[in-house]
Amino acid sequence: MDALDAVQRPGIAAGSTTAAPLVLLGASVRALGQSAACCGWQVHAADLFADVDLVEVAREAIAVGAAGGVAVGPVAAAAYPWSLRAAAGRFPPGAAWCYTGALENHPDLIAAIAAIRSGWFSSAPV
Numbered sequence: 001m002d003a004l005d006a007v008q009r010p011g012i013a014a015g016s017t018t019a020a021p022l023v024l025l026g027a028s029v030r031a032l033g034q035s036a037a038c039c040g041w042q043v044h045a046a047d048l049f050a051d052v053d054l055v056e057v058a059r060e061a062i063a064v065g066a067a068g069g070v071a072v073g074p075v076a077a078a079a080y081p082w083s084l085r086a087a088a089g090r091f092p093p094g095a096a097w098c099y100t101g102a103l104e105n106h107p108d109l110i111a112a113i114a115a116i117r118s119g120w121f122s123s124a125p126v
Helices: 030-038 052-057 083-088 107-114
Strands: 021-025 042-047 058-063 096-099
Touching (some): 021 083, 030 052, 096 107
Parallel strands (some): 021 042, 021 096
């Protein structure tokens, strides 16, 4: 048993080996995704890049599109950041979500996503 095995990981309920899903949204969520995976969460992520290191730790990673509206990944919705709303709807129902990567500058988007899934953050008008 290593030191991490002795600590209850927040993404895994006591007595369970099943990780809880967590949706991560932002311009770049790879650092948050790596941290969440290390803590035992089942990562579902959408950002502009779907970097290789995010894909390695995520159950699902989606590149949502470039600022000019060009679709980079499978979600061909409005230009970033609004393409994150379409991506948010594709992840497991009931999974909580959190954001990073300057989404705090888009309170209307945060409110729109919060309308379709619960989140772990301050209210939209931060």
